[in-house]
Amino acid sequence: MKQKIGRWFIPAVGGLAFIYLLVPIAYIFVFSFNDAGRTNLEWRGFTLSNWQNPCGAPAVCESLVHSLQVGTVATIVATALGTLIAIGLVRYKFRFRKLTDVLIILPLATPEVVLGASLLAQFLNLGWELGYTTIVIAHIVFCMSFVIVTVRARVSSLDPRLEEAAADLYASPRTAFWKVTFPLLLPGIVAAALLSFAMSFDDFIITNFNSGTFQTFPKFIYVAATRGIPAQANVIGSAMFILALLVVVIGQVISYRKKKQLENS
Amino acid sequence: MTLMTRKGIADLRSREEIRAERRKGRTGVYLIAPGMLVLALFFALPVLVLLAMSLYVKPEGAEIGEFVPGFEIGNYATVLAAYWPELLRSFGFALIATVLALLIGFPMAYLVAVRLREKSLLQGILLVLLIAPFFSSFILRTQAWKQILADEGFIAQTLKFLAILPADGHLTATPIAVVAGLTYNFLPFMVLPIYANLGRLDTRLLEASGDLYASPMTSFFKVTLPMSAPGVFAGTLLTFIPAAGDYVNAALLGNNRNTTMIGQVIDSRFFKVIDYPGASALSFVLMVSILILVTIYIRRFGTEELM
Numbered sequence: 288m289k290q291k292i293g294r295w296f297i298p299a300v301g302g303l304a305f306i307y308l309l310v311p312i313a314y315i316f317v318f319s320f321n322d323a324g325r326t327n328l329e330w331r332g333f334t335l336s337n338w339q340n341p342c343g344a345p346a347v348c349e350s351l352v353h354s355l356q357v358g359t360v361a362t363i364v365a366t367a368l369g370t371l372i373a374i375g376l377v378r379y380k381f382r383f384r385k386l387t388d389v390l391i392i393l394p395l396a397t398p399e400v401v402l403g404a405s406l407l408a409q410f411l412n413l414g415w416e417l418g419y420t421t422i423v424i425a426h427i428v429f430c431m432s433f434v435i436v437t438v439r440a441r442v443s444s445l446d447p448r449l450e451e452a453a454a455d456l457y458a459s460p461r462t463a464f465w466k467v468t469f470p471l472l473l474p475g476i477v478a479a480a481l482l483s484f485a486m487s488f489d490d491f492i493i494t495n496f497n498s499g500t501f502q503t504f505p506k507f508i509y510v511a512a513t514r515g516i517p518a519q520a521n522v523i524g525s526a527m528f529i530l531a532l533l534v535v536v537i538g539q540v541i542s543y544r545k546k547k548q549l550e551n552s
Numbered sequence: 553m554t555l556m557t558r559k560g561i562a563d564l565r566s567r568e569e570i571r572a573e574r575r576k577g578r579t580g581v582y583l584i585a586p587g588m589l590v591l592a593l594f595f596a597l598p599v600l601v602l603l604a605m606s607l608y609v610k611p612e613g614a615e616i617g618e619f620v621p622g623f624e625i626g627n628y629a630t631v632l633a634a635y636w637p638e639l640l641r642s643f644g645f646a647l648i649a650t651v652l653a654l655l656i657g658f659p660m661a662y663l664v665a666v667r668l669r670e671k672s673l674l675q676g677i678l679l680v681l682l683i684a685p686f687f688s689s690f691i692l693r694t695q696a697w698k699q700i701l702a703d704e705g706f707i708a709q710t711l712k713f714l715a716i717l718p719a720d721g722h723l724t725a726t727p728i729a730v731v732a733g734l735t736y737n738f739l740p741f742m743v744l745p746i747y748a749n750l751g752r753l754d755t756r757l758l759e760a761s762g763d764l765y766a767s768p769m770t771s772f773f774k775v776t777l778p779m780s781a782p783g784v785f786a787g788t789l790l791t792f793i794p795a796a797g798d799y800v801n802a803a804l805l806g807n808n809r810n811t812t813m814i815g816q817v818i819d820s821r822f823f824k825v826i827d828y829p830g831a832s833a834l835s836f837v838l839m840v841s842i843l844i845l846v847t848i849y850i851r852r853f854g855t856e857e858l859m
Contacts (some may be wrong), residue, residue, distance in 0.1 A: 291752050301663030303682060304656045308739060311696035312688050318696075329701060368587035379580025387584065390591045395791075396846055397839055400815040404835040405598035407822065410606045428594045431587060435576060444590020491800060492815070496822070508691045514805060524692045531830035535680055 296494035312528065316474030319521035326515025337518040341526070350507035351523055357419070357494075357503060358487040361426035366480040369434025371471070376435075377442040394432045402429055403496030410497065417499030426490065426498045430483035437482065463505070474542075485531070599839070602667035606832035617826040620689070627833045635817050635834060642814040645727070646796035650742075651735035653791050654784065656735070661783070664775075685740050694733055694804050701805075728813045733801035734754035738794060742787035749783030750753055750776075760800070785853055793842060814838055 311396040318327055322334035342348035343385065372391070406425050407417075415421060443524065445468065453463035498506065508520055589703040631638075664682065668675040685693065701707060701723040711717035721728055736824035753776065777784070799815030806812070814834060821831035 297663050297667055299559060300656070301667075302661040304660045304677065304739070306623045307656070307682060308685060308780050311693040314696040314700060315688065315692050324673055328702075328791055329704075368590060371583045372587040375580045375583030379583070381580060383582075387588060387705075390588065390596060394591070395735065396793060396843060398793055398842060400797040400799065401602075401839045404818055404822065404831060405602040406594065407834055408602045408828070409598035411828065412601050412605070424594055427590060431591065438734075443650075444821070489686075489690055492798070495819070499785065503638075503687055505691050508689060508695065509800070509804075512691070512695050512698075516692070518553050518691065524689050527686070528688040532680065532684065535683070537685075539676060539680070 298321045311353050313519050316528075319518055319525045323518040327518045327521065328515055337522045341522045343518050344519040346507060347517060347523060349501040352503045353419075353502060354488050354504040357422050357426060358413045360423050360432055361452075361485040362480050363486045364423075365427045365430035365434050365483050366476060367480065367518060369431045370438050370476055372431075373435050373438035373442050374472075376469075377439060377449075391432055391435050395428060395436070399429070399490075399492040400496075403493040404522070407461075407494070407496045417497055418501045421497045422494055422501060422503070425450045425493050426487040429493060433482055433486065434479040436476050437479040438472065441472055445471055449541055481534075488527075565695070565744065584772060592780060598788055602832045603836055604830055606836050608829040608832075610829075611687035617828070619828055624829065626836065627726075627829045628807065631821075631830045633831045637728065638812050638814045639815050639837065641812070642796050642838075643801075645731050645734060645813065646792050646798075648731050649738065649795050650788050650792045652731070652735040653739050653742040654788060657739055657787065658746060658780075659744045660739075661691075661746035661750050661780075665747045666753060666755060669755070679747075682740060684742055685737075690737055691804075694800055695707045696731075697733055697736065698804050701729055702839065712757075727806070727810070727811050728801050730806040730813075733805040734795045737798070737801060738791040741790040741794070745786040745790065746780055749780040753779050781853075789849070793846070796842060797838060 320329070320333050320335065321327055321330055321335070322332040324331070337343070348422055376387065386411050403425070406421070406428070410417060410421050449471070450463050453467045454460070458466065489505060490503075491509055494503050494506060495509070504523070506518055511517065511520065591739070597842055602623065605619075606625075606627055607621075607622045607623050608619040608624065610618070613621050614620075660682070663679045664675055670676065699705065703724070705723075708717065708721075708723050713717055714719070753784070757775050757779070758771050761775050762768075766774065797815050799813050799819060801809050802813040802816055818831050818834050818838070821827045823833065825831075
């Protein structure tokens with residue numbers, strides 16, 4: 288009897304939880320087809336016009352472009368610096384090990400509002416004008432810790448003997464790194480970069496503290512929320528979602544194929 | 553003689569090794585220096601600036617937003633006296649949301665990681681759905697919840713029809729809506745680490761405990777849960793910390809005095825009231841209280857595998 292309960296309990300609760308997780312996403316998608324006018328609150332009928340004209344509402348696409356710019360720059364810098372740190376920390380010995388660990392982990396244990404507030408305090412003190420540059424700096428900082436943790440796990444799981452083997456075969460350290468280590472790290476680096484971009488693109492709280500009048504996509508939605516969000520925001524949200532989903536599915540298929548190839552060879 | 557030579561070679565070698573080691577060490581410093589500099593300048597230093605700013609004083613007859621460096625510890629007493637309810641509420645909401653996310657998230661992770669282990673296609677699809685929320689704007693999703701739960705929405709109307717909700721009742725602008733929003737937004741952060749741990753769970757252990765007459769309940773508490781402890785541990789931290797500092801849910805789904813969280817207060821003291829010292833003091837209190845809570849939690853339940 289008990290076993291039977293267990294058998295349906297997990298799928299039932301898990302299934303309901305998946306519905307809970309996906310309901311708002313479905314809602315956003317459905318309401319991107321709403322013939323909404325200015326406020327997208329009630330269903331007023333099906334239309335494709337929002338999808339045909341995603342930049343129709345004022346400032347939607349401008350804020351989207353800003354978010355893409357910030358996300359791209361922050362991701363590249365955070366991934367590069369974070370990867371170097373991850374490799375350095377695993378492969379080399381340091382004196383101030385404890386200190387560097389604290390510097391890496393503390394940002395992860397600090398709520399966004401505090402990260403945002405402390406950077407704001409610093410920028411106010413320096414007299415820097417808030418805008419694109421300050422947002423990019425803020426995003427680099429909070430993305431970097433995630434990159435370090437993700438890539439470090441990958442570096443630690445690498446077998447150092449692979450590099451030694453390359454050296455035994457007369458590869459210079461540089462060649463050994465680019466031909467052996469780097470390709471093995473690449474999946475981890477790509478995952479960290481994707482994570483960084485997703486977090487930067489979606490960040491509101493830290494951005495809100497350090498952006499001044501610079502508009503990003505999440506900020507645009509937050510401000511618009513009081514008046515009603517235009518349906519075009521739903522279009523962009525849905526389009527980004529579908530795009531990201533495609534990237535993941537393609538990635539899954541590639542890794543699945545590789546696995547099959549390895550099994551066959 | 554031979555001994556000497558051998559010793560000489562050994563010496564030579566070790567010197568060479570030492571040199572190699574040192575060079576290695578210097579390369580390591582070059583590798584970590586740029587990133588560490590960024591963290592020092594734009595994380596560590598700002599936290600110290602925040603601490604300093606929390607002690608600033610407002611001089612006599614100053615304009616709004618004008619403060620001078622000082623050592624006014626009274627700032628802390630002032631903001632704590634005024635905002636301790638919001639601080640406590642933030643931790644309370646975050647705690648409830650974390651427990652709920654664990655209760656909902658564990659079966660989800662178990663379903664995908666263990667039950668569907670043999671069905672790799674379905675497992676793959678659900679795994680993608682699990683990370684799907686990361687691909688869509690969380691503010692859009694929170695706003696969607698607001699509209700789904702709105703007074704004129706389907707759910708509120710149905711609950712009112714069934715007299716579960718009084719005719720003049722609301723779903724939004726309540727603590728329940730805010731906690732539900734927090735649970736929703738941080739659920740993937742709970743599920744993914746647990747999933748990663750349960751993925752390595754050897755189901756033969758469960759069979760073994762069943763063979764030894766353990767009830768499924770006992771097997772769960774004695775085998776499954778301890779085996780997934782590092783994931784549960786990481787998940788609860790990844791949920792609790794951001795939830796305690798969040799104010800988007802409180803602002804969009806609550807937006808009334810019973811739901812104000814500390815993040816909203818910090819935001820409004822910075823930008824609306826222009827009280828930099830007060831806002832800095834509250835931020836610092838929030839940071840330190842979370843660090844204390846997390847440290848106690850790690851001491852009590854911590855595992856080595858966290859990082």
